[in-house]
Amino acid sequence: MKVKQLSIFMENRAGRLAEVVRLLGEAKVNIRALSLADTSDFGILRLIVNDVEKAVKVLRDAGHTVSLTDVVTVEVPDTPGGLASVLDPLRGAGVNVEYMYAFVEKVTDKAVVIFRFENADAALKVLSKAGISVLPSEMVSKL
Amino acid sequence: MIFNEKNECMSRADLQRLQGERLRDAVTRAYENVPFYRKKFDEHGVKPKDIQSIKDISKLPFTTKDDFRSTYPFGLFAVPLKDVIRIHASSGTTGKPTVVGYTREDIDVWAETCARTLGCGGGTADDILQVAYGYGLFTGGLGVHYGGEKLGATVIPMSGGNTKKQLMLMQDFGTTLLACTPSYSLQIAEEAAQDGIDLSKLKLKAGFFGAEPWTEAMRQQIEQRLPLKAIDIYGLSEVMGPGVASECLEQDGLHVFEDHYYPEIIDPVTGEPVEAGQPGELVFTCLTKRAIPLIRYRTRDLSRLNEAQCPCGRTIRRMARITGRTDDMLIIRGVNVFPSQIEEVLMKVEGVEPHYVIVVDKTGVMDELEIKVEVSEAIFSDEIKKLEHLQRKIHEEMRSMLSLSAKITLVEPKTIERSLGKAKRVIDKREVK
Numbered sequence: 001m002k003v004k005q006l007s008i009f010m011e012n013r014a015g016r017l018a019e020v021v022r023l024l025g026e027a028k029v030n031i032r033a034l035s036l037a038d039t040s041d042f043g044i045l046r047l048i049v050n051d052v053e054k055a056v057k058v059l060r061d062a063g064h065t066v067s068l069t070d071v072v073t074v075e076v077p078d079t080p081g082g083l084a085s086v087l088d089p090l091r092g093a094g095v096n097v098e099y100m101y102a103f104v105e106k107v108t109d110k111a112v113v114i115f116r117f118e119n120a121d122a123a124l125k126v127l128s129k130a131g132i133s134v135l136p137s138e139m140v141s142k143l
Numbered sequence: 144m145i146f147n148e149k150n151e152c153m154s155r156a157d158l159q160r161l162q163g164e165r166l167r168d169a170v171t172r173a174y175e176n177v178p179f180y181r182k183k184f185d186e187h188g189v190k191p192k193d194i195q196s197i198k199d200i201s202k203l204p205f206t207t208k209d210d211f212r213s214t215y216p217f218g219l220f221a222v223p224l225k226d227v228i229r230i231h232a233s234s235g236t237t238g239k240p241t242v243v244g245y246t247r248e249d250i251d252v253w254a255e256t257c258a259r260t261l262g263c264g265g266g267t268a269d270d271i272l273q274v275a276y277g278y279g280l281f282t283g284g285l286g287v288h289y290g291g292e293k294l295g296a297t298v299i300p301m302s303g304g305n306t307k308k309q310l311m312l313m314q315d316f317g318t319t320l321l322a323c324t325p326s327y328s329l330q331i332a333e334e335a336a337q338d339g340i341d342l343s344k345l346k347l348k349a350g351f352f353g354a355e356p357w358t359e360a361m362r363q364q365i366e367q368r369l370p371l372k373a374i375d376i377y378g379l380s381e382v383m384g385p386g387v388a389s390e391c392l393e394q395d396g397l398h399v400f401e402d403h404y405y406p407e408i409i410d411p412v413t414g415e416p417v418e419a420g421q422p423g424e425l426v427f428t429c430l431t432k433r434a435i436p437l438i439r440y441r442t443r444d445l446s447r448l449n450e451a452q453c454p455c456g457r458t459i460r461r462m463a464r465i466t467g468r469t470d471d472m473l474i475i476r477g478v479n480v481f482p483s484q485i486e487e488v489l490m491k492v493e494g495v496e497p498h499y500v501i502v503v504d505k506t507g508v509m510d511e512l513e514i515k516v517e518v519s520e521a522i523f524s525d526e527i528k529k530l531e532h533l534q535r536k537i538h539e540e541m542r543s544m545l546s547l548s549a550k551i552t553l554v555e556p557k558t559i560e561r562s563l564g565k566a567k568r569v570i571d572k573r574e575v576k
Contacts, residue, residue: 005525007523007525009518009523009530009553009555010555011553011554011555011558016555037527039527039530039531041534041552041553042518042530042553044525044527044530046525063555063556063557064555064556065518065519065520065523065555065556066520066523067520067523067524067525069525098526116525
């Protein structure tokens with residue numbers, strides 16, 4: 001139920017982002033979702049790709065610093081209040097959200113949102129109990 | 144104004160006789176009281192009685208910075224600790240600082256040679272001295288302070304920093320003598336310009352600038368912006384502190400107070416004394432220091448000795464401005480920094496590989512230190528806050544080790560030049576000719 005997200009360290013210099021996505025493109029790796037977190041000095045590029053192993057190899061061979069993180073893809077009702085309805089049970093159980101970002105594609109009529117939780121296993125329990133749908137990883141890479 | 148005419152203007156023959164007597168005494172005290180020196184002298188095959196004149200100094204072995212480290216903290220002391228009334232410390236090559244001690248007599252000699260320093264720049268008992276060197280374990284502040292009191296001047300112990308207040312006191316108290324690093328004097332000039340303070344209205348006469356190397360060009364700049372004679376002073380805590388040597392008003396070489404601190408110039412590779420007037424590594428012997436009778440200390444500073452008589456009337460020889468180092472030590476904002484200290488901090492911070500580069504620059508008036516650290520997978524985290532925490536931790540540990548604030552920049556791996564053999568760890572963009 002946890003999906004592997006690829007994180008890449010990037011200096012705040014022109015062309016770093018272009019270089020990374022170019023490498024992935026040449027290796028025929030498809031980016032499904034991305035988020036770029038920044039500070040004044042550096043950034044972290046977070047990617048959901050269709051072939052994590054190939055992406056990691058290509059980037060490491062080119063000398064990039066990468067890591068893999070477990071994230072959870074949650075189906076969130078695509079209406080006002082939808083996100084709140086997902087966050088409520090998590091807050092009630094004291095589960096912390098580190099960051100989140102969304103997919104463009106949908107599986108059903110719900111929005112698909114990627115969450116990094118402080119404790120993914122605890123989050124999964126809470127979501128399951130609240131009847132909130134979580135997408136399995138095989139489905140996510142095909143989105 | 145010559146503070147001690149008798150000793151600063153002694154005939155060369157009398158001076159050499161005095162130095163010979165004092166050397167014999169220092170070597171005897173070292174041999175009898177410091178096990179480390181006894182062992183060193185025995186291994187070298189020399190005894191105190193072999194010292195008949197100052198020329199016999201070349202029979203003696205050298206002392207190095209490593210010797211301070213291996214005897215840390217008090218292994219070089221020739222007196223019981225209860226007779227040591229002051230401790231100072233400066234940067235060591237690793238985590239432990241270089242420790243020095245002073246007896247009451249040593250403090251008095253130190254004050255005397257600092258008073259001579261102030262006298263070299265025209266200072267008298269009628270002057271008002273503002274000490275803007277740091278007070279604390281570093282020898283700068285307290286050294287010049289005691290010299291000012293010995294001279295009989297009115298001493299203002301401002302220490303470093305708080306430039307607005309420095310200027311306010313200069314105006315309100317009528318400071319005539321300023322003691323600080325040369326870079327800081329320019330910082331004071333900058334602040335004055337910003338605040339619209341007319342420096343020509345101040346009563347400044349002379350500035351005593353040291354603790355870092357500076358050029359003639361910088362002297363011109365300082366004397367243009369501040370209405371004072373910029374006097375170069377030299378010292379190091381291992382030998383005493385400030386007050387080892389000072390320019391006089393001729394501003395043509397620094398008079399070494401060689402009745403106390405005997406200078407030699409050696410070839411840094413062979414260790415042999417060079418011919419008179421030739422450049423090489425400066426070596427000092429403390430002829431009168433009781434707490435640590437330092438014998439032939441290799442400073443790793445490069446200089447020359449000038450045997451010619453100075454128009455000021457002092458017969459004590461002059462050393463040239465320091466032209467460089469024989470090792471990789473840096474001086475940043477007047478603080479000694481060894482790249483090995485930086486490497487030690489980086490290794491200590493969990494999982495950090497020592498792929499780093501030290502960049503020293505001077506974009507404004509003050510030195511800036513930046514340490515670029517490559518982010519390997521061992522230290523990378525997906526969370527911004529963890530990387531920022533790492534950055535902050537390195538910054539704090541570095542500040543604790545160096546007493547300096549360094550900019551810590553995380554960079555991508557393989558962006559720092561790899562070299563075969565000795566890695567190029569330091570990029571010094573400042574120009575010091």
